[in-house]
Structure formats: structure tokens, C-alpha cells
Amino acid sequence: MKILDKYLLKTFLITFATVFVILFFIFILQTIWLFIAELAGKDLDIGLIIKFLLFSMPRIIPLVLPLSILLASIMTFGNLAENYEFAAMKSSGISLQRAMRSLTLFIVVLSIVAFFFANNVIPFAEYKFINFRKNIAQLKPAMAITEGQFSDVGFYNIKVNKKSGENGNKLDGITIHKKAVNSDGSKTVIKAKNGELISSEQSSILQLVLNNGNYYEDITPKNYNDRKKFPFAKSSFKKYTINIDLSQLNNTDVDEEKVTNSNNMLTVNELNYTIDSLNNNYKTEIDSYSENINLRTIIENKTFNEVADKELIKKRKPLPSDILSLFDKNKKSEILKTASNNLSSIGYSIDGSSTNLKAKQKNINGHLLALYDKFVIAYACFMMFFIGAPLGAIIRKGGLGLPIIFAVLIFITFHFINTFGKRFAQENGITPFLGAWMSSIVLTPLAILLTYRATNDIGLINMDVILAPIQKLIQKITANKKKIADNGHR
Structure with missing residues (x-):
């Protein structure tokens, strides 16, 4: 590994570790705030509280890791650009892609680690967390x-x-x-x-x-x-x-929601098996109900069938379009009443089955979202690096000022779209795949655009496109005023 790669990797790792620890501590405080009602005034010793927090920590990683990578990338490359180190690299024939090569390899490894962490550690921690809370009540019921x-x-x-x-x-x-x-x-x-x-x-x-x-x-x-x-x-x-x-x-x-749903406690293989079972059960229930409702809609009125058969045998011709004309008024009233009751009963049955099937579909969607989330976190790490690194090179600002503003805005956008997509998919508004990947789909073009602009030394916004028409307009107004003034003097 060349000196430049070692220098960039060391600079990035120091920044990344610092940012990760600070953000992790902030999110831990948020967790304590969320569960303060369960921890405060329950006569729990410090050991149980620490164990409680340890089991809840892994669920924080999917939030902290992408944000840490984004902020560390902006700060690292912003410092390099601000101190003209990028200019020195480019004068030596080293492009931005070459400078990012070692860090890209590190981010790829980190993304793979994040996937295995989401697939193995988080489900185990969720399982231990839920059972630990139950065990606390058994060991210390007075809590x-x-x-x-x-x-x-x-x-x-x-x-x-x-x-x-x-x-x-x-x-x-x-x-x-x-x-x-x-x-x-x-x-x-x-x-x-x-x-x-x-x-x-x-x-x-x-x-x-x-x-x-x-x-x-x-x-x-x-x-x-x-x-x-x-x-x-x-x-x-x-x-x-x-x-x-x-x-x-x-x-x-x-x-x-996280306690009652088991999908967060399953690995990829377990989720695939569970989803397959749930889909088979869902299809079987639909087929069974379809057959049942079809049988219930068949008219099984003995008097009606007997009269219809007699008419067919007697006249040897098809039934008339108005079948009720074969019966007297009392029979008509009885048949219509029976049909009305059947329709009402079938309507209630359909409503009840519809609610049940929607709940089953919602459960399937939840498992699919949990499956895709394990891949989304790995891709999010990779994507955030290719947003943060070019953005830092473009804005040319390091430290904790402007980089934090950009990082927070981008991450809030990512988190909002991700939450909205999953909620919408949970209610069957869109497919679970699109719901889980919506934030990545929206922000990937931004990563490509920023990388392209940083590689070609184009600013974040080409101000000439905005300022040139304004300058022309000002020049035109000034020229007209000057011309009017000259005509007045004459």
C-alpha cells in the first residue's frame, strides 16, 4: 500500500471512529429516554440496566453506521480540499478516483461486515432483549x-x-x-x-x-x-x-411493534423459509375461501328446483329470463327473502375474510421488509460514502460546521424516505421491495451526480447559469438608462 493510501485511510479511520462514538452515544441516550418508564423507579441495580442497554445497542447500528460514514467522508475530503492537498494530488497526476480507491475497498469490506452484523447479531440481540425484559419481570416482579x-x-x-x-x-x-x-x-x-x-x-x-x-x-x-x-x-x-x-x-x-413481531429476530435463511410458508398459507386460504363462497352462492332451494325441473320436463324448453314468474306471490316472497339473507351473510363473511387476509398480507410484508433491510444497510454504507466523499471535495470545508449541516440534511432525507416507504409498503400501498429500497433509489442518482461533478472539477451548483442571465438583464437596463439620459441632455 502506497504512502498516500495509508495517509488517507488513517485520516478517514480516525475521523470515522470519532464520529461513530459520538453519534452512538447520542443514540444510546435516545434509547434511555424511550425506555425511561421501564428503567426509572423499578428497583433495578446497575448491572441489570447495563445489560438492558447492551441488548438494545445493536438495533442502533443501522442508524449510526451510514450517518457516520457520510459525515466522516465529508469531513475528511473537505479537509483535504480546504488545505489544498487535493490540488497537490492533481498536480502530481492523482485523480479523485485514485485517491478514493483504498477507502472504497475499506467501505466495501465495511458494507459486508454490516450485512453479516444485521443478519446475525441484530436478530440475536432482539431475541435476547425481548426475553431479558420478560426475565426481569420474573426475577424482580416488584419492578x-x-x-x-x-x-x-x-x-x-x-x-x-x-x-x-x-x-x-x-x-x-x-x-x-x-x-x-x-x-x-x-x-x-x-x-x-x-x-x-x-x-x-x-x-x-x-x-x-x-x-x-x-x-x-x-x-x-x-x-x-x-x-x-x-x-x-x-x-x-x-x-x-x-x-x-x-x-x-x-x-x-x-x-x-418490535416486541410483538418476530421478523426482526430472524436471519435471511429463516426469513426466506417463513415467507415461503406464509405465502403458501395465504394462497391456500384464498383458494379455500373461494371454493366455500362459490358453494354458498349456489341456490339450494328444494321448492325452486322441483318447480324448475317440472317446467323443463313439461314444456321441454329453457327457463324464462324471469325465473320468478314460475312461482306464486308467496313463493316469490320466500325466495327473495332467502336471497337477501344469503347476500347479507355473504357480505359479512367477505368483510371478515378481507380483514383477515389484509392482516396476513401485512404480516408477509413485514417479513419481506425485514429481509430487504439487511441488504439495504450494506448498500447504504456504500452509497453514503459516494455522496459524502465527492461532496466534501466540492464544498471544500472540513471541521464540524458546514459538513454537519449537509450530513444531517442528507441523512434526514434518507431516513424520512425510508420510513415513509416501509410504512406505505406495510399497508400494501407499494411492493415491499420498492418500500425498502425507495430511499436508496432516490439518493443513488445524487451519489452518481456528485461523483461526476467532483471528478470533473465542477462546483456543486454552476452559478454562471443563474448569474449570467441576471448580469445581462442588469447590463441591458443600465444601457437603456444611459441612453435615455444622453437623449435628455441633448
């Missing part, structure tokens, strides 16, 4: 309950005055509101002097054992007048056990 306020835990709202014990599983002053199935509000209230939370790593059931309390339940009489008396039932207990499904604790997730 789901905060002192002095009602905490939403499954089908119950629980408030305790004080928690004690090694894991905060000893509770004092317990008030529980059981959620109503309908929207009439809570009908059941349980109060107890103290209690204990019991859990096991082998079980997903959390037991809340209450001691010395009362059970209140509102009763809704059938007679409307009796409801004004607000009757209720009251019973006391020395010991009462409530079983809570720990899976309900994840329902308060601020990133629910």
Missing part, C-alpha cells in the same frame, strides 16, 4: 409496581403504600382495581393490609398473595330502578391469591 401510585399490571391496577424485602416483593397497604370487561368502569376493588409477590423463572405466572383484606364488588340489578341504590357485595379474607400472567407486562412497551 412492575411503583410505590404510591397505581400501576397497570395485566388485568389489574395495583397501588401499594410501601415495598420492602430484598427484591421489593413485600407489599404494605395494597389497593387493587380489577379492570372491567366492558366500558362501565371497575366493578371490583380489593384492599389488603399486606401481601407478597411470588414468582419463578420456570413459570410465566406471577402470584400476588394478599393477607387480611376485603373484597368489594358492585352489583348491577336487572331492574333499572334498583340500580339507583348502588348495591354491592363485600367479603373479608385472611389470605387471597391472585395469579397474574407475566406476558401482560410487555403490553406497556413503547416499541410494541
